[in-house]
Amino acid sequence: MNFMLTEEQEMTRKMVRDFAEKELKPGAEARDDKEEFSREIFNKMGRLGLTGIPWPEEYGGGGCDFVNYVIAVEELSRIDASAGVTLSAHTSLAGWPVYKYGNEEQKKKYLEPMALGDKLGAYGLTEPTAGTDAAAQRTTAVLDGDCYVLNGSKTFITNGGEAEVNIIFAVTDKEKKSRGISAFIVEKGTPGFTYGKKERKLGLRSSPTLELIFENCRVPQENLLGQEGEGFKIAMSTLDGGRNGIAAQAVGIAQGAMEEAANYAKSREQFGQAIANFQAISFMLADMATKIEAARLLTYQAAYLESEGLPYGKASAMAKLFASEAAMEITTNAVQIFGGYGYTRDYPVERFMRDAKITQIYEGTSEVQRMVISRYLLGQS
Amino acid sequence: MSFALSQHHHVKKEEFRNFAVDELDTGPDFPRENLKKAAERGYLGLPVPKEWGGGGEDFLTYILLIEEISRVCAATGVIVAVHTSLGNFPLLNYGTPAQKERYLAGLAKGNLLGAFALTEASAGSDAAALSTSAVPVDGGYRLNGCKLFITSGGEADMYTVFTTVDFALGRKGITAFLVEKGTPGFKAGKIERKMGLKRSHTTELLMEDVFLPAVNRLGQEGEGFSIAMSLLDAGRIGIAAQGLGLAQASIDYTTTYWRDQEAAGKKASQYTCFVLADLAARLEAARLLVYRAAVIKGAGRTCTKEASMAKMFATDLAMAASTKCIDLCDFEGASQDNPLAGYFCDAKATQIYEGSNQLQRIVIARAIL
Numbered sequence: 001m002n003f004m005l006t007e008e009q010e011m012t013r014k015m016v017r018d019f020a021e022k023e024l025k026p027g028a029e030a031r032d033d034k035e036e037f038s039r040e041i042f043n044k045m046g047r048l049g050l051t052g053i054p055w056p057e058e059y060g061g062g063g064c065d066f067v068n069y070v071i072a073v074e075e076l077s078r079i080d081a082s083a084g085v086t087l088s089a090h091t092s093l094a095g096w097p098v099y100k101y102g103n104e105e106q107k108k109k110y111l112e113p114m115a116l117g118d119k120l121g122a123y124g125l126t127e128p129t130a131g132t133d134a135a136a137q138r139t140t141a142v143l144d145g146d147c148y149v150l151n152g153s154k155t156f157i158t159n160g161g162e163a164e165v166n167i168i169f170a171v172t173d174k175e176k177k178s179r180g181i182s183a184f185i186v187e188k189g190t191p192g193f194t195y196g197k198k199e200r201k202l203g204l205r206s207s208p209t210l211e212l213i214f215e216n217c218r219v220p221q222e223n224l225l226g227q228e229g230e231g232f233k234i235a236m237s238t239l240d241g242g243r244n245g246i247a248a249q250a251v252g253i254a255q256g257a258m259e260e261a262a263n264y265a266k267s268r269e270q271f272g273q274a275i276a277n278f279q280a281i282s283f284m285l286a287d288m289a290t291k292i293e294a295a296r297l298l299t300y301q302a303a304y305l306e307s308e309g310l311p312y313g314k315a316s317a318m319a320k321l322f323a324s325e326a327a328m329e330i331t332t333n334a335v336q337i338f339g340g341y342g343y344t345r346d347y348p349v350e351r352f353m354r355d356a357k358i359t360q361i362y363e364g365t366s367e368v369q370r371m372v373i374s375r376y377l378l379g380q381s
Numbered sequence: 382m383s384f385a386l387s388q389h390h391h392v393k394k395e396e397f398r399n400f401a402v403d404e405l406d407t408g409p410d411f412p413r414e415n416l417k418k419a420a421e422r423g424y425l426g427l428p429v430p431k432e433w434g435g436g437g438e439d440f441l442t443y444i445l446l447i448e449e450i451s452r453v454c455a456a457t458g459v460i461v462a463v464h465t466s467l468g469n470f471p472l473l474n475y476g477t478p479a480q481k482e483r484y485l486a487g488l489a490k491g492n493l494l495g496a497f498a499l500t501e502a503s504a505g506s507d508a509a510a511l512s513t514s515a516v517p518v519d520g521g522y523r524l525n526g527c528k529l530f531i532t533s534g535g536e537a538d539m540y541t542v543f544t545t546v547d548f549a550l551g552r553k554g555i556t557a558f559l560v561e562k563g564t565p566g567f568k569a570g571k572i573e574r575k576m577g578l579k580r581s582h583t584t585e586l587l588m589e590d591v592f593l594p595a596v597n598r599l600g601q602e603g604e605g606f607s608i609a610m611s612l613l614d615a616g617r618i619g620i621a622a623q624g625l626g627l628a629q630a631s632i633d634y635t636t637t638y639w640r641d642q643e644a645a646g647k648k649a650s651q652y653t654c655f656v657l658a659d660l661a662a663r664l665e666a667a668r669l670l671v672y673r674a675a676v677i678k679g680a681g682r683t684c685t686k687e688a689s690m691a692k693m694f695a696t697d698l699a700m701a702a703s704t705k706c707i708d709l710c711d712f713e714g715a716s717q718d719n720p721l722a723g724y725f726c727d728a729k730a731t732q733i734y735e736g737s738n739q740l741q742r743i744v745i746a747r748a749i750l
Contacts, residue, residue: 001383001384001385001386001387001390001441001672001676002383002676003383003384003669003672003673003676003677262749262750265750266750276746276750279742279743282742282743282746282750283739283742283746285746285749285750286693286741286742286743286745286746286749287742289690289745289748289749290670290690290693290694290745291694293670293687293690294663294666294667294669294670294690294694295666297384297666297669297670297673298662298665298666298669300384301384301665301669304383304384304385305384308385315665317662318661318662318665318666321658321659321662322662322663322666367655369658369662370654370655370658370659371654371655371658372658373657373658373661373662374649374654374655374657374658374661376661377636377654377657377658377661378636378639378640378643378649378654378657379640
């Protein structure tokens with residue numbers, strides 16, 4: 001136990017921080033205003049080697065551990081949380097299931113171009129009536145000749161419309177309920193695969209969230225990921241790791257907001273002195289800093305456990321719960337420290353606050369994390 | 382970056398856990414027996430080098446000891462923490478070879494119990510405002526004054542007492558002395574009646590014309606304040622570990638309670654499950670903060686911010702966990718005979734001593750601003 005970042009992890013942090021400061025910061029506000037996704041930014045992440053950090057080099061990855069990966073998501077999110085979730089969904093939700101459950105051909109065909117940043121990934125589990133109750137899937141997949149025919153729709157899909165590689169869950173055997181769900185890799189442009197409306201959101205406005213629509217969409221049989229009926233297991237285990245990514249995103253958002261608030265508190269004068277001198281402000285900042293440290297340690301611990309091949313489901317649920325709740329509180333208080341200026345679009349703290357909210361909701365709401373954690377505690381199945 | 386306890390730390394934690402569960406009593410009286418048993422196992426000088434009679438273990442191992450003892454008896458936990466970080470460490474770090482010979486070996490082996498006397502009635506968080514005086518006289522010093530809220534007062538054999546040799550010098554006049562129990566003019570005042578940690582005796586220390594030879598001065602004249610401040614980080618991490626043990630105990634009790642209820646057919650409500658889940662996540666976070674501060678301390682690096690964060694977070698959690706767990710266990714939890722009521726009363730002290738959590742916020746804010 002040493003809690004020290006390795007030299008490689010320190011380098012990852014420095015590299016991604018520089019990238020975020022130079023490439024993300026200048027346009028973050030404008031992209032948020034215009035609700036505009038930048039593929040060019042994703043391409044640059046690819047050229048920098050950020051799009052496949054934890055995958056083996058033979059599949060175009062960086063061959064690094066998951067701590068490096070969460071550090072990258074954290075540092076992107078410190079400046080622009082939309083860029084953070086683009087990478088997190090791409091890596092944890094699209095790359096991971098192919099890496100974990102894909103066969104050799106699927107890894108070569110899909111994981112490698114995703115790792116290199118040539119293709120973007122997305123994950124389609126949620127449906128209008130299957131949110132927290134993810135097993136209530138209605139999208140169907142029926143084997144017809146050498147293809148599965150998909151019908152149904154997926155909602156709230158991050159990277160939707162942009163992603164070339166889509167991991168889609170559908171019911172192959174209704175009788176078997178959650179054991180009758182299967183996972184498929186669906187390429188952008190497959191006939192019968194179209195997009196619904198783009199969501200207008202509170203935050204993460206430069207990350208596209210779309211509805212995916214499947215109408216008699218024929219997916220080649222070889223694009224079945226894992227075995228038939230294995231889909232729900234794939235979906236749930238994918239989310240365990242995805243939660244580390246979202247925890248890291250929350251840590252980054254909170255860190256960005258705290259730094260803005262601390263700098264402002266030092267320069268803003270009222271009653272003849274910097275407001276940082278008032279305990280009402282400085283105690284808020286002390287609590288922020290402590291919670292961020294705690295959240296960061298939980299997040300790195302979960303990523304460390306995954307890297308070591310140890311169980312990490314409970315750890316990632318704790319990290320995601322604690323970090324996202326902390327991010328919401330910290331960003332809200334950051335706006336408070338800025339006062340009226342914080343409420344305007346002239347300062348980034350209101351964007352951090354809007355972006356933080358979703359971290360309590362997606363990849364399992366805070367309530368779902370509490371369900372997961374309490375099952376571990378009370379030994380319920 | 383590693384987040385796993387080493388094999389050695391893992392084995393030690395198990396050993397401490399077994400010791401605490403099997404050997405410690407939780408009765409009402411000053412825990413002499415507990416301390417004796419701890420001494421027999423070498424637990425009263427765990428992080429002191431072997432040449433001085435200590436266990437030669439690293440700081441994290443010591444922190445694991447405080448956590449596990451406090452999980453069973455937080456009063457014994459604070460006595461051992463004060464004895465180690467405020468009794469042993471000042472001598473280890475500032476004592477002359479002769480002072481170490483005379484006191485440290487006895488303290489580290491547990492033959493002597495140590496205490497630390499800084500606080501006074503009007504010098505709490507503002508420790509530099511102390512008024513106990515040490516006037517140079519032939520061959521030594523004469524001490525007069527009164528110390529307040531001294532852990533193990535009256536029970537301890539050796540006290541590190543902070544005084545001033547010159548009020549005009551402010552904190553630069555502050556000087557530390559080693560005072561043995563039984564020194565003429567030196568005695569413990571009344572035992573405070575406290576809401577918790579009742580079996581840990583907290584007393585005034587009264588000094589009336591106490592003569593001390595110059596060899597009992599610890600460090601140089603005027604060095605006292607920097608000695609006191611240098612001990613804070615280690616002391617805070619110790620109290621953080623006490624908070625951690627108390628929080629763990631509250632959560633353990635409640636988890637076991639509801640597992641038993643469920644086994645008997647009464648299902649835990651979603652509210653109960655969710656409150657426990659939040660507490661468990663905070664406990665894991667607290668543990669990481671505390672162990673990290675201990676690892677940094679053990680490596681000899683500056684850990685002021687980390688120690689304050691650990692102390693504040695872990696002890697605030699100890700208070701929150703005991704409060705919420707009482708709710709979750711219905712009438713049983715609110716009974717005075719229930720261990721949760723004890724944890725609740727004990728936890729409050731951890732938010733206050735070794736620097737109140739408001740003071741920790743000042744320290745943290747200073748570090749980040």
